Amino acid sequence: NAGVMQNPRHLVRRRGQEARLRCSPMKGHSHVYWYRQLPEEGLKFMVYLQKENIIDESGMPKERFSAEFPKEGPSILRIQQVVRGDSAAYFCASSQGSTNEKLFFGSGTQLSVL
Protein backbone atom coordinates (compact mmCIF):
# COMPACT_ATOMS: atom_id res chain seq x y z
CA ASN A 1 0.00 0.00 0.00
CA ALA A 2 1.66 3.20 -1.19
CA GLY A 3 -0.84 5.56 0.47
CA VAL A 4 -0.49 7.73 3.57
CA MET A 5 -0.77 5.51 6.62
CA GLN A 6 -2.00 6.80 9.95
CA ASN A 7 -2.36 4.90 13.16
CA PRO A 8 -4.12 4.33 15.33
CA ARG A 9 -7.46 4.88 13.64
CA HIS A 10 -9.11 5.55 16.99
CA LEU A 11 -7.38 6.56 20.22
CA VAL A 12 -9.03 6.94 23.60
CA ARG A 13 -7.20 8.68 26.40
CA ARG A 14 -8.11 9.92 29.85
CA ARG A 15 -7.42 13.50 30.82
CA GLY A 16 -3.76 13.99 31.70
CA GLN A 17 -2.47 11.09 29.61
CA GLU A 18 -0.27 11.37 26.53
CA ALA A 19 -1.43 10.77 22.98
CA ARG A 20 0.93 9.74 20.18
CA LEU A 21 -0.33 9.82 16.63
CA ARG A 22 1.72 8.30 13.83
CA CYS A 23 1.90 9.07 10.13
CA SER A 24 3.90 7.37 7.39
CA PRO A 25 3.88 9.47 4.22
CA MET A 26 3.28 8.20 0.74
CA LYS A 27 6.32 6.57 -0.84
CA GLY A 28 8.56 9.22 -2.38
CA HIS A 29 7.06 12.05 -0.33
CA SER A 30 9.32 13.96 2.02
CA HIS A 31 6.86 16.53 3.37
CA VAL A 32 4.28 15.88 6.06
CA TYR A 33 1.46 18.07 7.28
CA TRP A 34 -0.76 17.68 10.33
CA TYR A 35 -4.27 19.09 10.50
CA ARG A 36 -6.95 19.03 13.19
CA GLN A 37 -10.65 18.88 12.43
CA LEU A 38 -13.48 19.40 14.86
CA PRO A 39 -17.00 18.17 13.98
CA GLU A 40 -18.68 20.31 11.31
CA GLU A 41 -15.53 22.42 10.94
CA GLY A 42 -12.76 22.71 8.37
CA LEU A 43 -9.19 21.52 8.59
CA LYS A 44 -7.00 23.61 10.85
CA PHE A 45 -3.32 23.66 9.92
CA MET A 46 -1.05 22.61 12.74
CA VAL A 47 2.45 21.88 11.51
CA TYR A 48 4.46 21.19 8.36
CA LEU A 49 7.60 19.07 8.49
CA GLN A 50 10.32 17.75 6.27
CA LYS A 51 12.63 14.96 7.30
CA GLU A 52 14.31 16.06 10.53
CA ASN A 53 13.04 19.64 10.16
CA ILE A 54 10.02 21.62 11.24
CA ILE A 55 9.22 24.05 8.41
CA ASP A 56 6.18 25.80 9.86
CA GLU A 57 4.56 25.18 13.23
CA SER A 58 2.47 28.33 13.35
CA GLY A 59 -0.72 26.33 13.94
CA MET A 60 0.56 24.32 16.87
CA PRO A 61 -0.54 25.26 20.38
CA LYS A 62 2.48 26.52 22.29
CA GLU A 63 2.08 24.05 25.11
CA ARG A 64 1.60 20.28 25.25
CA PHE A 65 1.83 19.74 21.48
CA SER A 66 4.93 18.67 19.58
CA ALA A 67 5.71 17.06 16.27
CA GLU A 68 8.68 15.35 14.72
CA PHE A 69 9.60 13.65 11.48
CA PRO A 70 12.80 11.70 12.08
CA LYS A 71 15.21 10.52 9.44
CA GLU A 72 13.91 7.01 9.89
CA GLY A 73 10.36 6.11 10.78
CA PRO A 74 7.01 7.85 10.78
CA SER A 75 6.11 11.38 11.72
CA ILE A 76 4.77 11.64 15.27
CA LEU A 77 2.30 14.16 16.64
CA ARG A 78 2.52 14.11 20.41
CA ILE A 79 0.00 15.62 22.78
CA GLN A 80 0.95 15.66 26.42
CA GLN A 81 -1.50 15.90 29.33
CA VAL A 82 -4.53 15.71 27.07
CA VAL A 83 -7.68 17.65 27.89
CA ARG A 84 -11.22 17.14 26.61
CA GLY A 85 -10.79 20.01 24.16
CA ASP A 86 -8.12 17.98 22.35
CA SER A 87 -10.80 15.54 21.18
CA ALA A 88 -10.87 15.82 17.40
CA ALA A 89 -9.92 14.09 14.17
CA TYR A 90 -6.25 14.53 13.35
CA PHE A 91 -5.33 14.17 9.70
CA CYS A 92 -1.90 13.73 8.26
CA ALA A 93 -1.12 14.56 4.64
CA SER A 94 2.00 14.22 2.56
CA SER A 95 3.43 15.77 -0.59
CA GLN A 96 6.60 15.91 -2.57
CA GLY A 97 7.01 19.47 -1.39
CA SER A 98 6.62 21.87 -4.29
CA THR A 99 4.07 24.64 -4.56
CA ASN A 100 2.00 22.75 -7.12
CA GLU A 101 1.80 19.56 -5.16
CA LYS A 102 -1.43 17.96 -4.16
CA LEU A 103 -1.82 16.76 -0.61
CA PHE A 104 -2.60 13.11 -0.07
CA PHE A 105 -4.40 12.42 3.17
CA GLY A 106 -4.35 9.52 5.53
CA SER A 107 -7.53 8.13 7.04
CA GLY A 108 -7.09 10.19 10.17
CA THR A 109 -6.90 9.43 13.87
CA GLN A 110 -9.99 10.12 15.95
CA LEU A 111 -8.82 11.14 19.41
CA SER A 112 -11.34 10.93 22.22
CA VAL A 113 -10.41 12.28 25.64
CA LEU A 114 -12.54 11.00 28.51
Added chain:
Amino acid sequence: QKEVEQNSGPLSVPEGAIASLNCTYSDRGSQSFFWYRQYSGKSPELIMSIYSNGDKEDGRFTAQLNKASQYVSLLIRDSQPSDSATYLCAVTLNTGGFKTIFGAGTRLFVKA
Protein backbone atom coordinates in the same frame (compact mmCIF):
# COMPACT_ATOMS: atom_id res chain seq x y z
CA GLN B 1 -10.09 38.19 8.29
CA LYS B 2 -9.84 34.46 7.74
CA GLU B 3 -7.21 33.39 5.26
CA VAL B 4 -9.65 31.29 3.23
CA GLU B 5 -13.38 31.95 3.41
CA GLN B 6 -16.25 29.84 2.16
CA ASN B 7 -20.00 29.95 2.63
CA SER B 8 -20.68 27.08 5.04
CA GLY B 9 -24.00 26.27 3.38
CA PRO B 10 -25.67 23.94 3.22
CA LEU B 11 -26.14 24.38 -0.49
CA SER B 12 -28.99 22.29 -1.82
CA VAL B 13 -29.47 21.64 -5.53
CA PRO B 14 -31.69 19.20 -7.44
CA GLU B 15 -30.16 16.30 -9.31
CA GLY B 16 -28.94 17.36 -12.75
CA ALA B 17 -28.50 21.02 -11.80
CA ILE B 18 -25.28 23.02 -11.62
CA ALA B 19 -23.80 23.49 -8.16
CA SER B 20 -21.69 26.62 -7.70
CA LEU B 21 -19.24 26.82 -4.81
CA ASN B 22 -17.27 29.94 -3.99
CA CYS B 23 -14.14 30.80 -2.06
CA THR B 24 -12.13 33.95 -1.34
CA TYR B 25 -8.63 34.19 0.05
CA SER B 26 -6.74 37.00 1.74
CA ASP B 27 -3.06 36.47 0.88
CA ARG B 28 -2.13 37.89 -2.52
CA GLY B 29 1.02 35.79 -2.42
CA SER B 30 -1.05 32.61 -2.66
CA GLN B 31 0.31 30.44 -5.39
CA SER B 32 -1.77 27.34 -5.84
CA PHE B 33 -5.46 26.65 -5.39
CA PHE B 34 -7.27 23.40 -4.79
CA TRP B 35 -10.70 21.94 -4.22
CA TYR B 36 -11.01 18.89 -1.99
CA ARG B 37 -14.09 16.81 -1.38
CA GLN B 38 -14.75 15.25 2.01
CA TYR B 39 -17.50 12.73 2.65
CA SER B 40 -18.79 12.49 6.19
CA GLY B 41 -16.38 10.53 8.38
CA LYS B 42 -13.79 10.28 5.63
CA SER B 43 -10.56 12.05 4.73
CA PRO B 44 -10.37 14.82 2.11
CA GLU B 45 -9.56 13.91 -1.47
CA LEU B 46 -8.37 16.26 -4.18
CA ILE B 47 -10.77 16.87 -7.05
CA MET B 48 -9.36 19.96 -8.77
CA SER B 49 -6.24 22.10 -8.83
CA ILE B 50 -5.75 25.46 -10.57
CA TYR B 51 -2.71 27.68 -10.74
CA SER B 52 -3.42 30.48 -13.24
CA ASN B 53 -6.29 32.83 -13.96
CA GLY B 54 -9.18 31.47 -15.95
CA ASP B 55 -11.11 28.24 -16.12
CA LYS B 56 -9.98 24.65 -15.86
CA GLU B 57 -12.34 21.84 -16.74
CA ASP B 58 -12.15 18.19 -15.73
CA GLY B 59 -15.20 16.12 -16.53
CA ARG B 60 -18.22 17.57 -14.73
CA PHE B 61 -16.01 19.89 -12.68
CA THR B 62 -14.81 23.39 -13.63
CA ALA B 63 -12.54 25.45 -11.42
CA GLN B 64 -12.31 29.19 -11.94
CA LEU B 65 -9.58 31.47 -10.60
CA ASN B 66 -9.45 35.26 -10.50
CA LYS B 67 -6.30 36.40 -8.72
CA ALA B 68 -7.16 40.10 -9.01
CA SER B 69 -10.38 39.48 -7.07
CA GLN B 70 -8.78 36.78 -4.90
CA TYR B 71 -11.60 34.47 -5.80
CA VAL B 72 -11.82 30.77 -6.62
CA SER B 73 -14.92 28.85 -7.57
CA LEU B 74 -15.97 25.32 -8.40
CA LEU B 75 -18.83 24.43 -10.69
CA ILE B 76 -20.29 20.94 -10.70
CA ARG B 77 -22.43 20.22 -13.74
CA ASP B 78 -25.13 17.56 -13.85
CA SER B 79 -24.98 17.20 -10.07
CA GLN B 80 -25.55 13.71 -8.72
CA PRO B 81 -26.63 12.56 -5.24
CA SER B 82 -23.15 11.03 -4.91
CA ASP B 83 -21.73 14.57 -5.10
CA SER B 84 -23.30 15.30 -1.71
CA ALA B 85 -20.31 16.08 0.50
CA THR B 86 -18.36 18.95 2.02
CA TYR B 87 -16.18 20.82 -0.45
CA LEU B 88 -13.02 22.37 0.93
CA CYS B 89 -11.22 25.22 -0.79
CA ALA B 90 -7.47 25.20 -0.16
CA VAL B 91 -4.72 27.71 -0.88
CA THR B 92 -0.96 27.20 -0.76
CA LEU B 93 1.16 29.95 0.74
CA ASN B 94 4.91 30.28 0.46
CA THR B 95 6.10 30.68 4.03
CA GLY B 96 9.59 29.41 3.46
CA GLY B 97 7.99 26.12 2.63
CA PHE B 98 4.58 25.59 1.07
CA LYS B 99 1.80 25.64 3.64
CA THR B 100 -1.71 24.71 2.53
CA ILE B 101 -4.57 26.44 4.31
CA PHE B 102 -8.16 25.21 4.09
CA GLY B 103 -11.45 26.99 4.24
CA ALA B 104 -14.17 25.75 6.59
CA GLY B 105 -15.92 24.00 3.70
CA THR B 106 -19.31 24.20 2.03
CA ARG B 107 -21.78 21.38 2.52
CA LEU B 108 -23.52 20.37 -0.67
CA PHE B 109 -26.71 18.34 -0.83
CA VAL B 110 -27.90 17.03 -4.17
CA LYS B 111 -31.54 15.99 -4.01
CA ALA B 112 -32.64 13.04 -6.12
